[in-house]
Amino acid sequence: MVVGLALATTFAACGNDSNSAAGTKTTGGSDSTAASGGTIKVGVLQSLSGTMSISEVAVKNSELLAIKEINDAGGVMGKKLEPVVEDGESKPEVFAQKIQKLLTQDDVSVVFGGWTSASRKAMKPVVEGAHGLLFYPVQYEGLEVSPNIFYTGATTNQQIVPALDYLKEKGLTKVFLVGSDYVFPRTANKEIKAYAAANGLQILGEEYLQLGDTNVQGIVQKVLDAKPQVVFNTLNGDSNVAFFKELKAKGNTPDKIQTVSVSIAEEEVGGVGVDNLAGHLVAWNYYQTTDLPKNKEFVAGFQKEYGADKHTDDPIEAGYNSVYIWKAAVEKAGSFDVAKVIPAAAGIELDTPEGHLTVHASNHHVYKTARIGMVNSNGLIDEVWNSGQPVAPDPCLDTYPWAKGLATGEARAECDAAK
Amino acid sequence: METVLSNLYIGVTLASILLLVGLGLTFTFGQMGVINMAHGEFIMAGAYVPYVLQTTLFEHARGTAVLVAFPVAFVVAGLMGALLERVVLRRMHGRPLDTLLVTFGVSLMLQQLAKDLFSAENKEVVTPTWLRGQWHLGGVTLTHTRLFVLLVVVATVAAVWVFLSRLAAGRRMRAVMQNRQLAAVSGLPTGRVDTLTFFLGSGLAGIAGVAVSLIGSIGTTTGTAYVLSAFLVVIVGGLGKLRGVVLAALFLGVINAYVEHATSSTIGKAAVFAFVILFLQLRPNGIVTFQTRGLAA
Numbered sequence: 001m002v003v004g005l006a007l008a009t010t011f012a013a014c015g016n017d018s019n020s021a022a023g024t025k026t027t028g029g030s031d032s033t034a035a036s037g038g039t040i041k042v043g044v045l046q047s048l049s050g051t052m053s054i055s056e057v058a059v060k061n062s063e064l065l066a067i068k069e070i071n072d073a074g075g076v077m078g079k080k081l082e083p084v085v086e087d088g089e090s091k092p093e094v095f096a097q098k099i100q101k102l103l104t105q106d107d108v109s110v111v112f113g114g115w116t117s118a119s120r121k122a123m124k125p126v127v128e129g130a131h132g133l134l135f136y137p138v139q140y141e142g143l144e145v146s147p148n149i150f151y152t153g154a155t156t157n158q159q160i161v162p163a164l165d166y167l168k169e170k171g172l173t174k175v176f177l178v179g180s181d182y183v184f185p186r187t188a189n190k191e192i193k194a195y196a197a198a199n200g201l202q203i204l205g206e207e208y209l210q211l212g213d214t215n216v217q218g219i220v221q222k223v224l225d226a227k228p229q230v231v232f233n234t235l236n237g238d239s240n241v242a243f244f245k246e247l248k249a250k251g252n253t254p255d256k257i258q259t260v261s262v263s264i265a266e267e268e269v270g271g272v273g274v275d276n277l278a279g280h281l282v283a284w285n286y287y288q289t290t291d292l293p294k295n296k297e298f299v300a301g302f303q304k305e306y307g308a309d310k311h312t313d314d315p316i317e318a319g320y321n322s323v324y325i326w327k328a329a330v331e332k333a334g335s336f337d338v339a340k341v342i343p344a345a346a347g348i349e350l351d352t353p354e355g356h357l358t359v360h361a362s363n364h365h366v367y368k369t370a371r372i373g374m375v376n377s378n379g380l381i382d383e384v385w386n387s388g389q390p391v392a393p394d395p396c397l398d399t400y401p402w403a404k405g406l407a408t409g410e411a412r413a414e415c416d417a418a419k
Numbered sequence: 420m421e422t423v424l425s426n427l428y429i430g431v432t433l434a435s436i437l438l439l440v441g442l443g444l445t446f447t448f449g450q451m452g453v454i455n456m457a458h459g460e461f462i463m464a465g466a467y468v469p470y471v472l473q474t475t476l477f478e479h480a481r482g483t484a485v486l487v488a489f490p491v492a493f494v495v496a497g498l499m500g501a502l503l504e505r506v507v508l509r510r511m512h513g514r515p516l517d518t519l520l521v522t523f524g525v526s527l528m529l530q531q532l533a534k535d536l537f538s539a540e541n542k543e544v545v546t547p548t549w550l551r552g553q554w555h556l557g558g559v560t561l562t563h564t565r566l567f568v569l570l571v572v573v574a575t576v577a578a579v580w581v582f583l584s585r586l587a588a589g590r591r592m593r594a595v596m597q598n599r600q601l602a603a604v605s606g607l608p609t610g611r612v613d614t615l616t617f618f619l620g621s622g623l624a625g626i627a628g629v630a631v632s633l634i635g636s637i638g639t640t641t642g643t644a645y646v647l648s649a650f651l652v653v654i655v656g657g658l659g660k661l662r663g664v665v666l667a668a669l670f671l672g673v674i675n676a677y678v679e680h681a682t683s684s685t686i687g688k689a690a691v692f693a694f695v696i697l698f699l700q701l702r703p704n705g706i707v708t709f710q711t712r713g714l715a716a
Binding site for chain 1: 422425426429432433436530531534538539540541542543544545546551552553560562563564565631633634635636637638639640641643644675676679680683684685687688
């Protein structure tokens with residue numbers, strides 16, 4: 001009905017010569033088109049322009065690769081997948097608008113997409129309101145369990161908490177927090193400070209840059225003045241480039257001030273400059289170098305499709321996994337109906353490039369092995385530590401006494417509802 | 420004392436970036452009154468030049484590539500600007516709002532073009548070995564890259580000053596700006612002067628691009644990060660006034676540095692805007708104003 005109204009408006013607004021435009025629009029289709037044809041529409045929504053496109057274009061590529069592989073192998077329940085790709089433009093409001101379009105106008109069965117938490121937070125009410133399904137492929141700050149979203153990247157206790165454990169174990173206890181000024185770094189740092197208070201880590205400072213800001217001299221000066229052993233870095237996008245260039249230009253090497261980044265993966269290393277990053281630490285759940293047979297296949301497939309110089313990394317892999325998790329859930333449910341697919345996803349097990357993956361029974365996250373890596377001189381990342389076995393996702397950090405009280409309000413209610 | 424000095428240094432080096440990205444606009448915006456939203460993309464084009472040189476002709480002389488990049492970027496961005504003026508802006512004289520929209524569209528197209536040519540990922544410009552290092556002076560760490568950028572800015576400003584005040588072409592440009600009709604009846608080829616103005620203004624953006632490639636990211640959105648600051652500096656400085664733009668960049672850079680040091684980066688930015696708003700209440704035409712009978716619009 002809403003679609004009909006929108007179309008009517010288009011007609012009215014465009015007047016006489018709108019026939020061709022409106023004609024193409026009607027193929028947007030209702031439920032019957034989606035179900036009765038030989039194809040099923042799936043949405044891919046990443047930033048293809050703007051400051052986040054440097055990271056998100058590759059995630060779009062891996063999602064499309066998985067869709068292509070699935071189609072080549074016969075599709076899902078006999079139906080070929082038809083990707084509808086949209087550009088989130090690095091703007092949360094555009095993400096909200098585009099996912100609305102995908103869910104109501106294109107009638108996609110599922111959307112794979114998002115990167116920044118701001119984009120996810122913007123899409124959340126829309127996907128919940130439309131009773132849609134979203135797979136979000138990036139590590140994030142936790143404290144969220146939407147009934148309509150699956151989180152295939154790490155939550156805090158699978159990335160940030162293990163990274164802090166690692167720093168503590170290595171005796172790097174004087175920490176400076178640097179991040180981009182939006183929801184992920186702010187929330188992550190709140191959690192880091194709670195951890196620090198309980199575990200004897202000293203937080204020497206906490207500074208934020210606006211997303212995309214490259215004016216980093218002031219912040220680097222504050223870091224140097226505070227003389228930390230390690231910088232916990234939650235900067236995103238172009239700011240990282242300027243930050244590491246300035247840090248290096250001021251004569252800092254990892255043996256003087258170490259850094260741990262949670263948003264720099266193989267894809268970003270080239271843009272920041274291998275020179276500026278070599279020897280610095282990152283925390284993820286997957287690296288291109290992760291030594292597993294399934295990963296060799298994935299890397300080979302990705303490079304065959306997009307070029308031998310392309311890297312794979314954690315969100316790229318999580319985006320790829322998302323499509324396969326959805327496929328497994330659809331097949332288990334025997335239906336593309338979101339209301340049936342969501343419960344069917346619980347407990348799904350898959351062999352993925354990062355290892356054996358299990359979808360949590362109730363909280364929409366996945367079990368993940370935490371891995372700390374060090375950037376090497378080839379621009380790849382070598383694993384220096386891992387958690388041994390997959391860590392159970394705990395988005396509200398309920399199993400950590402020091403995190404008591406962090407999950408409040410909506411987050412608390414969501415986590416309780418997902419128990 | 421140390422922090423006072425180190426923040427002064429941060430302010431001055433920030434000012435050098437502001438000045439460099441704004442300098443080109445003193446021509447296109449200041450002299451011609453064209454709000455060119457694609458100015459940032461000329462900066463972007465300049466930033467890609469050292470990357471292209473380092474990965475092709477100068478693969479084994481990456482340091483030299485950065486030096487060669489300055490004249491090359493000047494010409495590349497300059498030609499892009501001249502083309503824009505000839506093909507599009509010429510037809511839109513005296514329609515500033517249309518120009519704004521059109522150049523915004525051009526800016527999006529150039530970003531997409533860059534994405535098609537270079538892919539969406541950021542590129543790396545390898546810092547020449549002779550720029551890796553720093554001097555310590557009275558507790559302040561002076562990095563060679565920032566000092567180099569400062570040097571580039573001083574040289575560029577000097578060259579622009581000589582051009583505008585000492586060369587015949589510069590005088591013609593000022594004449595056309597101050598009174599287009601009078602210049603035209605005096606026999607000045609205003610059309611050709613316009614193209615030259617755009618060539619120079621855009622070329623300067625190209626030079627700025629090479630400089631920022633040494634300290635920031637090189638990607639399709641590199642220009643958008645700087646274009647707002649560029650307009651800010653030119654507006655505060657006073658349209659078309661070199662001296663005003665230099666002073667404005669220094670003011671804004673130093674204010675940003677000190678406020679940021681005392682508070683946070685976000686508040687530092689807000690303070691700059693608050694200052695600009697207040698300042699423009701007092702001097703709506705900027706720091707340096709001039710009298711003219713027919714302001715070219």
